[in-house]
Amino acid sequence: MEVFLQQLINGLTLGSIYGLIAIGYTMVFGIIGMVNFSHGDVFMLSAFIALIFFMLIASFFGAAMIVLALIFVLVLAMFFTALWGWTIERLAYRPLRGSFRLAPLISAIGMSIFLMNFVQLVQGPRNKSTPPMLNKSITLIESATYSVQISYKQIVIIVTTAVLLAAFWYLVQKTPLGRAQRACEQDRKMAALLGVDVDRTISITFIMGAALAAVAGVMYLVLYGVVSFHDGFVPGVKAFTAAVLGGIGSLPGAVLGGLLIGLIEVMWSGYFSIDYKDVAAFCILAIVLVFMPSGILGRPEVEKV
Amino acid sequence: MTAPASTPAARERDLKAALKEAAFAALITFGLCIPIIAWGTRQNMDNVLVLDPRWDAVAWAVAIVFVGRFLVALRQQTKDKRKPMVRLLPHGTVGFFQRHSRLFSLFGLGFLVTFPIIAINLAGWSGALKWIDNFGVQILIYVMLGWGLNIVVGLAGLLDLGYVAFYAVGAYSYALLAKNFGLSFWILLPLSGILAAFWGMLLGFPVLRLRGDYLAIVTLAFGEIIRLVLINWVDFSGGYAGISGIPRPTFFGTPFNASDTGFAAKFGFEFSPLHRTIFLYYVILALALITAFVTLRLRRLPVGRAWEALREDEIACRSLGINTTNTKLTAFSIGAMFGGFAGSFFAARQGFISPESFVFMESATILAIVVLGGMGSLWGCAIAAIVMVGGTELLRELDWLKQVFGNEFDPTKYRMLLFGFAMVVIMIWKPRGLISTREPTAYLKEKKAISADMVQEGHG
Numbered sequence: 001m002e003v004f005l006q007q008l009i010n011g012l013t014l015g016s017i018y019g020l021i022a023i024g025y026t027m028v029f030g031i032i033g034m035v036n037f038s039h040g041d042v043f044m045l046s047a048f049i050a051l052i053f054f055m056l057i058a059s060f061f062g063a064a065m066i067v068l069a070l071i072f073v074l075v076l077a078m079f080f081t082a083l084w085g086w087t088i089e090r091l092a093y094r095p096l097r098g099s100f101r102l103a104p105l106i107s108a109i110g111m112s113i114f115l116m117n118f119v120q121l122v123q124g125p126r127n128k129s130t131p132p133m134l135n136k137s138i139t140l141i142e143s144a145t146y147s148v149q150i151s152y153k154q155i156v157i158i159v160t161t162a163v164l165l166a167a168f169w170y171l172v173q174k175t176p177l178g179r180a181q182r183a184c185e186q187d188r189k190m191a192a193l194l195g196v197d198v199d200r201t202i203s204i205t206f207i208m209g210a211a212l213a214a215v216a217g218v219m220y221l222v223l224y225g226v227v228s229f230h231d232g233f234v235p236g237v238k239a240f241t242a243a244v245l246g247g248i249g250s251l252p253g254a255v256l257g258g259l260l261i262g263l264i265e266v267m268w269s270g271y272f273s274i275d276y277k278d279v280a281a282f283c284i285l286a287i288v289l290v291f292m293p294s295g296i297l298g299r300p301e302v303e304k305v
Numbered sequence: 306m307t308a309p310a311s312t313p314a315a316r317e318r319d320l321k322a323a324l325k326e327a328a329f330a331a332l333i334t335f336g337l338c339i340p341i342i343a344w345g346t347r348q349n350m351d352n353v354l355v356l357d358p359r360w361d362a363v364a365w366a367v368a369i370v371f372v373g374r375f376l377v378a379l380r381q382q383t384k385d386k387r388k389p390m391v392r393l394l395p396h397g398t399v400g401f402f403q404r405h406s407r408l409f410s411l412f413g414l415g416f417l418v419t420f421p422i423i424a425i426n427l428a429g430w431s432g433a434l435k436w437i438d439n440f441g442v443q444i445l446i447y448v449m450l451g452w453g454l455n456i457v458v459g460l461a462g463l464l465d466l467g468y469v470a471f472y473a474v475g476a477y478s479y480a481l482l483a484k485n486f487g488l489s490f491w492i493l494l495p496l497s498g499i500l501a502a503f504w505g506m507l508l509g510f511p512v513l514r515l516r517g518d519y520l521a522i523v524t525l526a527f528g529e530i531i532r533l534v535l536i537n538w539v540d541f542s543g544g545y546a547g548i549s550g551i552p553r554p555t556f557f558g559t560p561f562n563a564s565d566t567g568f569a570a571k572f573g574f575e576f577s578p579l580h581r582t583i584f585l586y587y588v589i590l591a592l593a594l595i596t597a598f599v600t601l602r603l604r605r606l607p608v609g610r611a612w613e614a615l616r617e618d619e620i621a622c623r624s625l626g627i628n629t630t631n632t633k634l635t636a637f638s639i640g641a642m643f644g645g646f647a648g649s650f651f652a653a654r655q656g657f658i659s660p661e662s663f664v665f666m667e668s669a670t671i672l673a674i675v676v677l678g679g680m681g682s683l684w685g686c687a688i689a690a691i692v693m694v695g696g697t698e699l700l701r702e703l704d705w706l707k708q709v710f711g712n713e714f715d716p717t718k719y720r721m722l723l724f725g726f727a728m729v730v731i732m733i734w735k736p737r738g739l740i741s742t743r744e745p746t747a748y749l750k751e752k753k754a755i756s757a758d759m760v761q762e763g764h765g
Contacts, residue, residue, distance in 0.1 A: 110728025
C-alpha cells in the first residue's frame with residue numbers, strides 16, 4: 001500500500017509534466033488539425049533556455065532565494081519559448097496552410113530534426129546537469145519498512161501545474177480570445193467571415209502551447225536536474241499519446257490523459273519492468289487510437305462526405 | 306516578417322519600409338538567440354556547468370538576418386506579385402524531361418551500370434572505394450527504401466512513419482539466421498523479405514481503420530516498439546551491443562578474400578577489397594531496379610489501380626466495391642517486403658547491426674525522400690535520395706571550409722541540421738515535391754489536367 005501511494009505521487013508529478021506538453025498538441029490539433037511534431041523539441045529547447053537562465057540568475061544572486069529564482073526562470077523561459085513557438089508557426093507552418101494534408105506534418109518533422117540538431121550544435125551533445133535544488137521532502141506515512149515521501153519538487157510541480165491549468169482554462173473558456181479560438185476550432189472559414197482574425201488566433205494558440213511546454217520544461221529540469229538535446233522526442237510522443245488518450249481537442253482531456261500516462265508509466269516501471277516502460281506507453285497509444293479514436297473526453301469524429 | 310504593403314502605385318523602392326521589416330526580423334532573431342546562443346553551457350574541469358558568453362555569434366546571426374530580410378523586402382517591393390519568386394529552370398524543362406523520360410531512364414541506367422568503372426577511372430583503385438561505397442551503395446539503399454515506401458505512401462496514400470521497423474526486421478532476420486544457422490545470403494534475402502512482409506501485414510491489421518495523421522503516429526509507435534524490444538531483449542538481439550560478425554555475402558558461393566579459393570584467385574584478378582564493394586553495388590542496384598520494375602508493373606495491375614484510387618478517395622473506393630482491407634494490407638506488406646530486402650542487404654554490407662541504425666530519424670529520412678521527391682514519382686524519389694543523402698555525404702568532403710572558418714569548423718556537424726532545414730524549405734517552396742507527377746495511371750476517356758487533390762487546394 002505504501003509503495004502504491006509513493007508511486008501515485010511520483011506518477012502524478014510525471015503526469016503533470018506530460019499534461020502540460022499535451023495541451024500544446026491538443027490545442028494545435030484542435031484548431032488546425034495538424035500533429036505539431038516539433039512540439040516535443042520545443043519542450044526540450046525550453047528546458048535548455050530555463051537551464052541557462054537559472055545559471056545566470058544563480059551566478060548573479062547566488063542560490064539563496066531559490067523560489068524567487070524559479071519564478072523568474074519560469075517567466076523568462078515562457079516568454080522566450082513562446083517567441084520560438086511563434087516564429088516556428090510563422091516560418092514553417094503558416095505558408096503551408098491550405099496545402100495538401102501531409103505538407104505541414106512533413107514540415108513539422110523537418111522542424112523537429114532542425115531544432116534537435118540546432119540545440120546539439122549550439123549547446124553540445126553532452127548531458128547538462130543543474131546543481132541540485134529543492135531537495136527536502138516531507139514524510140507522509142512512516143512505517144517500519146517503507147515511508148511515503150513527497151518532495152518539495154513534487155509539491156512545486158503539482159501546484160504550478162494546477163495553477164497554470166486553471167489560468168489557461170479560464171483563458172480559453174471565459175475570455176474573447178478563447179472564444180475566438182473555439183470558433184476557429186469549429187469552423188475556420190465561418191469564424192473568418194464573422195470577423196475573427198484567424199491567423200492571429202492560430203499564432204496565439206502556438207504561443208500558448210509553447211509557453212505551457214516551457215512550464216513543462218522548467219518542471220522537467222527541476223525534477224530530473226538533467227537535460228540533453230534528444231530529450232524532446234520521447235516525452236513528446238508520450239504527451240501526444242496523452243492528448244489522444246484524453247480525447248484530442250479537449251483541454252481537460254489532455255491533462256487527464258497526461259496524468260493517466262504518467263501513472264501508467266510509473267506503475268509499470270514499479271511493478272513490472274523499467275526497461276519496457278516506453279513500450280507500454282507506445283502500446284497504449286496504438287490501442288487507444290485503434291479501439292477508441294475519440295479518446296476519453298473527446299467528441300467522436302463525424303465523417304463528412 | 307509581415308508581408309510588405311506593395312501597391313502598384315508605389316512600385317519604387319521604399320527603403321524605410323524595408324528597413325522596418327529588417328529591423329523587426331533582426332529583433333525577433335535577437336530574441337530567439339538570447340539564451341540559447343548567447344550563452345554556451347560547458348562542463349569545466351570540476352565537472353560543474355559553466356556559461357560561456359558568445360555575443361559575437363548572436364551579433365553575426367542578427368546581422369545576417371537583418372541584411373537578408375532587407376534584401377528580400379526590397380526584392381518583394383519591386384517584383385510583380387503575380388510572378389513566381391524564383392524560376393531556376395527555363396519554362397518547359399520539366400515537361401521536356403517528362404516527354405523523354407524513357408530516354409533519360411535509359412541514360413540514367415547506363416550511368417548507374419557503368420558507375421564503378423567511371424569511379425575507378427577517375428579516382429583510381431584506392432580512391433574509388435569511398436565513392437562507390439559512401440555514395441553509390443549508400444544512395445542506392447535509400448533509393449530502394451524510398452521506392453519501397455513509395456508503394457505505401459505514394460501509391461496507396463497511407464502515411465507510414467515506422468517504415469524503418471521493416472528495414473530492421475529484414476536486417477535482424479538476415480543477421481540472426483546467418484549467424485545461428487549458417488544460411489547463405491541468397492537464401493536469406495528472399496526469406497527476410499517474406500518475414501518483413503509478414504510483419505507488415507501483422508502491423509497493418511490493427512491500423513486499417515485509421516487514416517492520415519493518426520495512422521502516421523501509430524506506425525511511428527510500432528517502429529519505436531520494435532526498436533525498444535530489440536534494445537531490451539538482450540538474449541535475442543544482443544541489445545545495445547547489436548550483432549557483429551555477420552557473414553558477408555559471397556559471389557554465389559565464392560568468398561571475397563585473399564585465400565586461394567577466394568574470388569580474386571579463382572578469376573585470376575589481383576586481390577582487392579574493392580571487388581566486394583563493386584559486387585555489393587551491383588546487388589543493391591539490381592534490388593533497386595527490381596523494386597522500380599515491380600512498382601511500375603503493379604501500377605498497371607488491378608491492385609495498383611486500387612491503391613491509387615484509395616489514395617485519391619477512400620470513401621468513393623469503398624462505395625465502388627473495392628476491398629479496402631485487402632488493398633491496404635497488400636500495400637503495407639509489399640512495401641514492407643522491399644524494406645526487408647534492403648534491410649538484409651544492409652546487414653550483409655555492414656557486417657554489424659545495432660538498434661542505433663533503426664531510429665526514428667531513419668524513418669523520417671526515408672519519408673522525406675518520398676515526399677520531397679513528389680509522392681508516387683519514381684524519378685522524384687531517386688533525385689530526392691541523391692540530393693538528401695548524397696548532399697549530406699558531400700559535406701564530409703568540404704575540407705576547404707576549414708580554411709575559411711578555422712580548424713574547429715566541422716561541416717559534418719551541420720549534416721542533420723541542414724537536412725531538417727531542407728525538409729522545411731522544400732515543403733514551403735514546393736509542397737507537392739520536387740517532381741510532382743501524381744496523376745492516376747487509369748482514367749476515363751481523357752486525362753484531366755488537374756488532379757482532385759490540386760482542386761481541393763484551390764488550383765482548379
